[in-house]
Amino acid sequence: MHPLYHLLITFILRLLLCLLVVTGGQELAITLLIAPMALAPLLACAGSWRGVNTLHDPHTGSPVDTPSTLTVTPLLDGRFARLDYTWRYDGKPQEGVMLVGFQKKDEVATAHWIDTWHMGEQVLACAGRAQEGGALSVLGSYAVPGHPDWGWRIEVYPDAGHSLRIVMFNLSPEGEEWPAVEASYTPAPDAAKAA
Numbered sequence: 624m625h626p627l628y629h630l631l632i633t634f635i636l637r638l639l640l641c642l643l644v645v646t647g648g649q650e651l652a653i654t655l656l657i658a659p660m661a662l663a664p665l666l667a668c669a670g671s672w673r674g675v676n677t678l679h680d681p682h683t684g685s686p687v688d689t690p691s692t693l694t695v696t697p698l699l700d701g702r703f704a705r706l707d708y709t710w711r712y713d714g715k716p717q718e719g720v721m722l723v724g725f726q727k728k729d730e731v732a733t734a735h736w737i738d739t740w741h742m743g744e745q746v747l748a749c750a751g752r753a754q755e756g757g758a759l760s761v762l763g764s765y766a767v768p769g770h771p772d773w774g775w776r777i778e779v780y781p782d783a784g785h786s787l788r789i790v791m792f793n794l795s796p797e798g799e800e801w802p803a804v805e806a807s808y809t810p811a812p813d814a815a816k817a818a
Contacts, residue, residue: 661725661732664757665704667783668695674808676710693808712740725753734761734777749777757781771796
């Protein structure tokens with residue numbers, strides 16, 4: 624990463640922290656001070672979100688939109704972010720959780736993902752990189768009986784106070800990829816009133 628980019632991000636985060644303290648957000652400001660720089664944009668999205676989950680249904684080959692909620696919670700003084708979300712499939716409620724972290728020493732973003740529809744009783748462990756602008760991209764793999772493992776990539780695009788997007792891709796052993804999930808969120812109306 625270019626040193627000037629790092630200075631600019633540091634300046635912007637310090638300005639954001641000052642604004643949070645002035646407007647009464649001391650707890651979030653302290654979390655962001657302690658948090659790894661790579662997680663700061665996601666942690667700045669702490670709170671409740673509402674949006675649409677688009678599942679690219681593997682059974683029908685068609686995208687299916689359902690209402691979705693998302694809550695972003697900083698954990699362990701900002702060392703991790705937990706993303707709890709809900710959506711529906713065939714009228715039945717579904718839910719998922721992602722625990723996102725960043726290992727500063729190795730500059731590795733991590734995510735551990737569970738979801739009632741996609742994962743069943745398994746946990747998908749993923750690792751990857753933080754991208755410029757605060758986006759995270761992590762990759763995991765899962766077993767397919769009788770075939771080589773398939774890959775699953777999760778991308779998280781935080782834009783504090785405005786939007787949050789989560790995109791997931793299914794990756795074949797041959798390197799082909801297909802969109803699996805696209806979820807787009809804006810701050811929940813009750814969260815905006817509480818601010």
